[in-house]
Amino acid sequence: MDQLLSKIAINDGHGENSAFFDGWKAYDSDPYHPTQNPDGVIQMGLAENQLSFDFVEEWVRNNPKASICTEQGANDFRDIAIFQDYHGFPEFRNAVARFMEKVRGNRVRFDPDRIVMSGGATGAQETLAFCLADPGEALLVPTPYYPANDRDLTWRTGIKLLPVICESSNNFKITSSALESAYNKAQESNIKVKGLLLNNPSNPLGTVLDKQTLTESLNFTNNKNIHLICDEIYSATVFSKPDFISIAEIIEENPNCNRELIHIVYSLSKDLGFPGFRVGIIYSYNDSVTNCARKMSSFGLVSTQTQHLIASMLSDEVFLDRFIVESSKRLGNRHSVLVKELARVGIESLKSNAGLYCWMDLRRLLKEFTFEAEMELWRVIVNEVKLNVSPGSSFHCSEPGWFRVCFANMDDETLMVALKRIHKFVIQSKGINVVNEVPNSRKQYRRNNKLEINLSFRRLDGIMMEPHKMSPHSPMSSPLVRART
Template sequence: MKFISSNQNQLLSKIATNNGHGEDSPYFDGWKAYDSDPYHPTRNPQGVIQMGLAENQLSFDFIKEWIVNNPKASICTAEGANGFKDIAIYQDYHGLPEFRNAVAKFMGKVRGERVTFDPDRIVMSGGATGAHEMVAFCLADPGDAFLVPTPYYPGFDRDLRWRTGVQLFPVVCESSNNFKITKAALEAAYSKAQETNIKVKGLLITNPSNPLGTILDRETLRSVLSFTNEKNIHLVCDEIYAATVFNKPGFISIAEIIEEMECNRDLVHIVYSLSKDLGFPGFRVGVVYSYNDIVVNIARKMSSFGLVSTQTQHLIASMLSDDKFVDKFIAESAKKLATRHGVFTRGLAQVGIGSLKSNAGLFFWMDFRRLLKEPTLEAEMELWRTIIAHPKLNVSPGSSFHCSEPGWFRVCFANMDDETMRLALRRIKNFVIQAKGQQASAAKKQYGQSKLQVSVSFRRMEDLMMTPRMMSPHSPMVSPLVHART
């Protein structure tokens, strides 16, 4: 028997049925466009190329080589089967000790071993998504807010807001200073939130930045930490791209800054994962590292809802404990990212398209402002829809990252093989050349029309000047030139 309700949503929870997930964003719409018509070199060569997914597929050959050479690391091989039972049964939800030790050690290596991390402060979660939500639950109540510098990752709207009821309040950063976070911008956002009776509980920063691909320098980090301490609010640092820095200057973790400054460490928390640095998003390995003992204890209880499987923990512990492999991977991955980034940015420069100078991440911040018909959100959306439909590239519009300036797009470059990369670059370049040609043609046409209108207007004026009633000495049209013509 089937019951039909006039409003099915009334039978469901408000959290489940609200639009807080943010799936209606152009960021996710681009993915849907790709999913409905995915590029394949032979089965669908005219399909959409996915350039909206920040995935690191450039170094899987190193991973594959290590797995082949270390079959005991997995409990699902003949060599590792003897350990199957011990790993498959219930484990302490604090995580396998060898896993926490290995992750802590890896976090130190990624940061140049200038700082160390305490394995007992590592709390597991289901990827960075779960880690961010866990932090939000620990630090804020529904209605409270985190300040977030713009542009920022669209998934934060889902990760921190959807189920927690927490708000995100933008700190507007601008291209005039390369989108740097300034003390003035932080103060302005904080004051604006207070004016609207919003309680600010923290500041969330991403370093390296998604979508900018830039790193925060020491001065900015010190300024940010000083600001949060003055306001007595939390500082949450998303450092999931720490090992993707491929050119100088090097990455500086907030863990280094708190060693240099007098501050309340209880207010500092780091979110990390292996999804970007190692290219393991499917493993769902996220980490909350807090300097606050109470937060660690609470987060550990909450981690029951998003634990990492012990099979994954066992494999990761073995891999990250191999110093020789880790050192080689970090170095070689950076080289591959630098090469790929250079190919894309130099290729675009050949057709006059620039991007924000960057040295980290799996993407770059492309400047398409010159291709907009006008500097508006509507024009950006029109351009984005054209890019999806014509060159068939899923690049993400800046507005989906809450960018205040239309015309910027995030372009992911590490989630494809070399041949697909070359095709994607050809498509972008051809599109730009065609768009500029159309602009030039339109400008030429408009110039011709404008010139014609000026010519007609001048002839009409000349005719009027020849009319006797316009020849009064009091007329503004009387001039020596007019008299000379007569």
């Protein structure tokens, strides 16, 4: 019988059948609620920024005219509701450009005419992929990287993602040798490399790329005459030194580089906590890419009501200054609580200073250094400890035993419950068959000894909580429709 559906319709390109999404399904089927379901799964697989919603809610209440759905803003309803072209409102593009500058310390300038809107960073990534590569061609991506990149960039475009292997021995730093090795392997396999995708700050590492790494990456792509895409959607989530450095700053210091090969992806989903608004941005220094991406944006425009509201909000300098400072402070405080409480039961994490998550090191809890053992541990954590954390293998990590744990999508009471569960799990794990030391190379992954875990910790009830950091718990939607998590 003839195939009735397209190859896209019947393939597994969405990547839904992975541990990353399976954890979401476990949460969906048994979501934690402090009173209605206190033994349910706590969602720690969602990179969502809810810690400063009170600032946004206050602004919305104080600026009712920013919405056409209020009595004060209804007079603008007709002008906003009618058809608008895909360039977007000038005031929206101007406000986004200025906000991008502010987040980068006003050290660079962005041309509003180069702002191309898209339905979230998911749409922005795919649009760029359509513009830069043909089916069968590839982008290099340093590991570990965001799991849904495989969906966003490859499912409908037909391009490939090739890993640039980074390791824990140097804190997963991107090196020139790793870039060259990945590029050469592609050449040996007759795969044409069209670009390098960087995520800065990193998801899942929570680290920022330093000037040297960015400069080396720029030189690498320029020398190979391939594109450099910088995903900077977490740029305002930095909560301690070192500061975030945008690729826009690096090219200013390298005037001889080919700017037509440089592209930035941005959104308001993480920095402001607005994933539901679906505001994605492409900023390309290439005129042809800008023009083509703008035409493609017809398939995923930002609603005019959203543009109207965002333009008003991002034009409020007083609000933005206050929000950026306080959001950074709250993220830093929450990160500090999580990392310290993990350390009290011998769980380390990669030193980080950005993002909405930490990269948790559970290698010492593996029965052996294999990805099968990582998945066994992950199943215990999801099904028995009832925490949805994401295993490193779903991020294409080259070493088993690393997990991403998100901390900014819940209130303080829920975090306390999660930490109590982690403490209890580690205590119960004392004496189980686990390894004595982590390996310094992937060749050692089969070692299998005993570990005596440091069990010193204090009662979590003593954690000082700040009321203003609370955010009401609300059930999360299906992983099939939520993007950029």
